[in-house]
Amino acid sequence: MLPLRERFPAPAVMGVVNVTPDSFSDGGAFLDPAAAIAHGLELAAEGADVLDVGGESTRPGSDPVAPEVELERVLPVIEGLVRETDVPVSIDTVKAEVADRAIRAGAAIVNDVTALRHDPEMAAVVAAAGVPVCLMHMLGEPKTMQDDPRYDDVVADVSAFLEERVDFARDRGIDPEQICIDPGIGFGKTVDHNLALLRHLDRIAAIGPPVLVGASRKSFLGVLTGEPLEGRDVATVAVNLAAVRRGAWMVRVHAVRPTRDALTVAAAIEAAP
Numbered sequence: 001m002l003p004l005r006e007r008f009p010a011p012a013v014m015g016v017v018n019v020t021p022d023s024f025s026d027g028g029a030f031l032d033p034a035a036a037i038a039h040g041l042e043l044a045a046e047g048a049d050v051l052d053v054g055g056e057s058t059r060p061g062s063d064p065v066a067p068e069v070e071l072e073r074v075l076p077v078i079e080g081l082v083r084e085t086d087v088p089v090s091i092d093t094v095k096a097e098v099a100d101r102a103i104r105a106g107a108a109i110v111n112d113v114t115a116l117r118h119d120p121e122m123a124a125v126v127a128a129a130g131v132p133v134c135l136m137h138m139l140g141e142p143k144t145m146q147d148d149p150r151y152d153d154v155v156a157d158v159s160a161f162l163e164e165r166v167d168f169a170r171d172r173g174i175d176p177e178q179i180c181i182d183p184g185i186g187f188g189k190t191v192d193h194n195l196a197l198l199r200h201l202d203r204i205a206a207i208g209p210p211v212l213v214g215a216s217r218k219s220f221l222g223v224l225t226g227e228p229l230e231g232r233d234v235a236t237v238a239v240n241l242a243a244v245r246r247g248a249w250m251v252r253v254h255a256v257r258p259t260r261d262a263l264t265v266a267a268a269i270e271a272a273p
């Protein structure tokens with residue numbers, strides 16, 4: 001299989017397809033499989049390189065859902081997207097059983113916000129399937145992660161965590177060229193923590209694997225701009241431009257077109273003689 005960086009040349013865009021009643025930005029909007037599939041196809045038409053399907057919200061304070069419920073939500077959507085578009089689908093889950101069934105249904109990437117920590121079987125499922133995996137940093141669990149998060153040095157702490165998880169994944173037989181890392185913007189972080197991670201993203205990129213950044217519509221953007229959720233796509237574009245300049249390989253967004261267009265223009269400027 002092609003290394004991730006060659007398969008998805010930077011800057012790549014991952015479009016979010018949330019099949020949940022409670023996601024922080026679009027919860028309930030695409031719970032019906034047909035609506036979720038239509039939304040995914042729209043994001044593909046807008047230039048998404050990957051469609052990230054999730055059936056369990058990880059927003060601060062959210063409760064976990066049973067694997068059967070998650071599967072019931074995501075499988076029809078993955079099957080529909082795989083049938084109707086060539087854009088690869090990733091499965092946003094922390095559960096090995098969900099990842100396994102999703103891969104069998106055609107998902108091509110596993111996006112695990114616990115970096116293989118939640119489910120002891122997850123690493124084996126990813127290694128056996130030979131699919132790429134995204135390892136994300138989160139402090140604590142969604143239920144409590146925003147209750148006074150603290151670090152000695154957020155960039156150093158997150159980097160050390162990601163390095164350890166990359167080693168863990170390799171030790172479990174996952175191809176190093178199929179691993180990407182993610183600082184986990186908003187997952188157990190204050191506004192200042194998020195800004196420090198973005199400002200020093202080059203240090204995360206220096207770890208080695210390609211870096212995914214998911215800042216889309218997150219609450220720190222609301223704090224900085226005063227905008228409600230639906231007004232944060234311009235702020236999201238600004239974050240993504242800054243992230244890509246500092247070495248992000250892929251950015252995860254709810255609205256694909258604004259970020260895609262901004263990245264296209266920025267790349268054209270950089271390529272000008």
Ligand code: HH2
Nearest residue numbers: 018023024057058059136182184185214
């Ligand atoms: N953020 C969310 C979910 N999954 N995966 C990665 N790799 N990086 C992220 O930053 C990330 C992620 C949260 O956003 P969303 O999916 O819109 O919300 P919810 O978890 O409430 O469904």
